[in-house]
Amino acid sequence: MKILHVLNNSAAVALNKEKQEVIAVGQGISFGKKEGDTLDENKIDKVFERVGHKKKLQVIY
Structure with missing residues (x-):
């Protein structure tokens, strides 16, 4: 996954495959x-993605 924004040492916004x-x-x-770095x-441990057009997040693994 490519990092778009570092949130803190343990979380980042990234692009998946x-x-x-x-x-x-x-x-x-x-x-x-x-x-720009890769994770x-x-x-x-967990990946959250947006579900539908709402701003609700769902754990995907």
Whole structure:
């Protein structure tokens, strides 16, 4: 996943393989990263994506 915006050391807004914006959460996944870097998929605990056109998020794994 490519980072679009670092939220904190453990969360980032990123693009998934389908080019959708998601929020990825995991211990230290964003530490030392910046926009354009890739996330280590092994460190990701949860991924949230938007459902439909509403601003509701759903855990996808």
